[in-house]
Amino acid sequence: MRKFPVYLVVDVSESMIGEAHTQLENGIRQIVEDLLQDPYALETVWLSVIAFAGRPRTLTPLTEICEFMVPHLPVGGGTGLGHALTHLMVEIDRNVTTTTPDKKGDWKPLIFLMTDGHPTDNPEPAIARWTAKYAQKANMVAVSIGGGADDALLKRLTDEVFAFDDTKPGAFVHFIQWITNSVSASTQSVLAGGNLTLSKMAPEIEVSPASRAYGDTDDRYAVFVGRCSKSKAPYVAKYEKHIAPIESNDPRLAALFSSKKYVLQTVVPVQGDYFELSDNLNDHQSQVSASELVGQPDCPHCQASFGMAVCGCGNIHCVQGDGEATCPWCQNTGYYSSGPDTGGLEISRGRG
Numbered sequence: 001m002r003k004f005p006v007y008l009v010v011d012v013s014e015s016m017i018g019e020a021h022t023q024l025e026n027g028i029r030q031i032v033e034d035l036l037q038d039p040y041a042l043e044t045v046w047l048s049v050i051a052f053a054g055r056p057r058t059l060t061p062l063t064e065i066c067e068f069m070v071p072h073l074p075v076g077g078g079t080g081l082g083h084a085l086t087h088l089m090v091e092i093d094r095n096v097t098t099t100t101p102d103k104k105g106d107w108k109p110l111i112f113l114m115t116d117g118h119p120t121d122n123p124e125p126a127i128a129r130w131t132a133k134y135a136q137k138a139n140m141v142a143v144s145i146g147g148g149a150d151d152a153l154l155k156r157l158t159d160e161v162f163a164f165d166d167t168k169p170g171a172f173v174h175f176i177q178w179i180t181n182s183v184s185a186s187t188q189s190v191l192a193g194g195n196l197t198l199s200k201m202a203p204e205i206e207v208s209p210a211s212r213a214y215g216d217t218d219d220r221y222a223v224f225v226g227r228c229s230k231s232k233a234p235y236v237a238k239y240e241k242h243i244a245p246i247e248s249n250d251p252r253l254a255a256l257f258s259s260k261k262y263v264l265q266t267v268v269p270v271q272g273d274y275f276e277l278s279d280n281l282n283d284h285q286s287q288v289s290a291s292e293l294v295g296q297p298d299c300p301h302c303q304a305s306f307g308m309a310v311c312g313c314g315n316i317h318c319v320q321g322d323g324e325a326t327c328p329w330c331q332n333t334g335y336y337s338s339g340p341d342t343g344g345l346e347i348s349r350g351r352g
Contacts, residue, residue, distance in 0.1 A: 002044065002097075002104060002105070002106055002107060003044065003045075003046040003062070003096070003097070003106040003107070004044040004045050004046065004106070004107045004110070004186075004187055004190055005046050005048070005062055005092075005095070005096050005106055005107070005109040005110070006045055006046065006047050006048070006109070006110045006111075006112075006183055007047075007048050007049075007050060007062075007088065007091070007092075007109060007110070007111040007112070008028060008031075008047070008048070008049045008050070008112050008114070009050045009052065009084060009088055009111060009112065009113045009114065010024060010028075010049065010050070010051050010052070010073065010114050011052060011053075011079060011114055011115035011116055011117065011145070012051045012052065012053050012073050012074055012075055012076055012277065013052075013053045013054075013075075013076060013077065013078060013079045013116075013117060014053070014075065014076075014077055014221070014223040014236055014238065014350045015079070015116055015117050015148075015220065015221050015223070015238075016075070016116055016145075017075055017223070017236055017238050017266060017268055018238065018265060018266045018268070019166075020116065020145060020146075020166055020172075021073060021075065023166075023172035024073060024114070024172075025070075025072065025073045026172075027172055027175070027176035027179075028049060028070055028071075028073075029070045030176050030180070031176060031179055031180050031183070032047070032065065032068050032070055034177075034180045034184075035047075035065050035180065035183060035184070036065065036066065038184050038187070040184065040187045040188050040191060041065055041183065041184060041187050042065060042066060043191075044107070044187055044190070044191065045064075045065045045183065045187055046062045046063060046064050046065065047060070047062070047063060047065055047068050048060055048061055048062040048063065048091065048095070049071055050084065050087060050088060050091065051073060051074060051076075051277070052076075052079075052080055052081070052083065052084035052087070052277075053074075053075065053076025053077055053078050053079065053080065053277040053278055053279075054076055054077050054078025054079070054080045054083075054120065054121075054277060054278045054279025055076065055078075055080055055083055055276070055277050055278065055279060056080065056083050056084045056086075056087035056088075057074070057087075057273075057276075057277060058087070058091060059071035059072075059073070059074075061091075061095065062091070062095040062096075074270075074271060074273050074274065074277055075236065075268075075270045075271075075274055075277070076273075076274055076275075076276070076277025076278045077223075077225070077274070077277075077278035077279065077350045078120045078121070078278055078279035078350075079115065079117045079118065079119055079120045079121075080119065080120065080121040080279055081115065081119035081121065081123045081126075081153075082119060082121045082122055082123030082124070082125065082126040082127070083121055083126070084113075085123065085126035085127065085129075085130055085157075086126045086129075088111065089126075089129065089130065089133075089134055092109055092134065092138065096109055098137075107190045108137060108138055108139050108190075108195075108196075109138045109139070110138075110139050110141070110182075110183065110186055110196065111138055111139065111140040111141065112141050112143060112179060113140060113141070113142045113143065113154075113157070113158075114143045114145060115142075115143075115144065115145065115149045116144070116145035116146050116148050116149060117148055117149060117220070118148075118149060118150045118153070119150075119153070120279065121279065123153070127153075127156055127157065130157060131156065131157075135157070135158070139158075139160075139186075139195075139196040140157055140158040140160065141158065141160045141162070141182070141198065142154040142155075142157055142158050142160065142161045142162070143161075143162050143163070143164065143175075144161070144162070144163035144164075145163075145164065145166055146163075146164075146165065146166045146167070147163040147164070147165065148220065149163070151163070160196075160198065162201055162206070163206065164201065164205045164206055165205050165206070168204060168205050171205045174201070174202040174204075174205050175201075175205065178199050178200075178201050178202070181199035182197070182198045182199045185197040185198070185199055186198070219241065220240070220241050221238055221239060221240055221241065221262075221265075222238075222239040222241070222261075222262040222288045222292075222293065222349050223236060223237070223238050223239070223349055223350035224236070224237045224239075224308065224316050224347060224348075224349055224350065225274070225315075225316065225350055226299075226307055226308070226315075226316035226317050226318065227315070227316075227317045227318075227328040227329060228299050228301035228302050228304075228317070228318055228328065229299075229302070229304065229317050229318050229319060229325055229326065229327075229328050230301065230302045230304075231301050231302065232328040233269060233272075233301050234269070234270050234271075234272070234274055234275075235267060235268060235269045235270060235299065235300050235301060235307070236267065236268055236270050236274070236350070237264065237266075237267040237297045237307060237308065237316075238264075238265045238266050238267070238268075239262035239263060239264050239265060239293055239294075239295070240262060240263055240265045241261055241262055242261070242262070242263050261288075261292040261293075262288065262292055262293050262294065263294045263295060264293070264294060264295025264296070264297055267297035267298065267299075267300050267307055268300060269300040269301055278350075286348075286349055287346040287347060287348050287349060288346070288347055288349050289345065289346055289347075290310075290345040290346075290347055291345075293308075293347075296308055298318075299318035301318075302318065304318040304319060304320050305320060305321060306318060306319045306320070306321065306338065308347075309325065309336050310345060310347055311327035311329060311330060311332065311334065312332070312334060313327060313329055313330040313332065314348055315327065315329035315330070315348075316347070317329065319336050321338075322336060322337045322338060323335065323336065324336075
């Protein structure tokens with residue numbers, strides 16, 4: 001039986017933590033439910049989900065849609081687009097049957113590449129290989145979530161580049177429906193001997209894509225990896241860079257906020273596979289001054305009041321308050337105090 005392979009290649013880097021991550025996971029479930037109601041998709045669609053942060057992982061190999069189990073989306077550090085492309089090409093070679101003189105192979109794979117940032121690796125070798133050997137035998141659609149990805153770079157992979165505003169009400173509902181409709185339309189098209197057919201994205205959620213240079217760290221966010229002092233389980237605190245000044249009627253607060261760059265957005269527990277999906281955490285790690293941060297997260301595991309305690313080893317963990325505590329990273333015990341002036345403290349950040 002000829003397959004119509006559909007790959008969802010999803011950015012699960014730290015910058016995606018929060019509403020976008022949750023909405024994407026729920027959205028994949030909705031895509032599957034909707035395609036199960038489509039007789040054409042039931043006949044031909046095989047679906048795979050590949051997640052990537054610093055490193056890629058196949059969460060679900062190419063599977064017939066009627067047998068597909070929706071995976072949990074993990075979280076990792078970094079945005080290794082080059083690694084993700086290389087992994088995707090390996091998966092295509094392994095699972096997509098090519099046409100021979102004696103037998104028709106599978107239809108051209110349809111790939112939705114979804115990312116919200118710029119690469120933290122060097123994607124050039126993978127882009128060159130994709131362009132030379134795969135661009136003509138696969139249909140890729142690149143989606144810039146929030147318009148924050150590098151539009152110029154994505155257009156080197158495909159002519160089909162879209163950006164959508166994930167902050168608009170109902171944006172993800174429209175976005176997920178657009179993917180489903182595009183898969184359904186393309187399924188009918190290939191069965192009739194046609195080509196890729198994309199649905200029209202709702203104009204109210206489209207935004208102008210960005211053109212950004214890529215580097216080691218995504219500066220739109222300051223992301224910190226901590227461990228719970230009780231369970232040693234990891235968590236991630238995400239601060240977002242604010243452009244407009246934070247205003248306050250209190251002169252003292254106004255003076256304090258004037259030096260702040262990042263505001264606490266969320267803190268979430270992550271699983272141990274965070275480290276497996278992250279690139280080398282100690283390489284090219286930049287730092288942020290504590291004086292630039294607004295907000296102190298609770299520990300999402302034990303609810304300790306201070307989730308940004310910094311050990312002498314340089315790692316972050318939670319504490320209940322002033323006093324002795326043992327670092328879950330290095331096992332050393334020290335005295336912790338929330339002193340009035342932490343302006344000189346530099347904290348190692350993730351790569352986003």
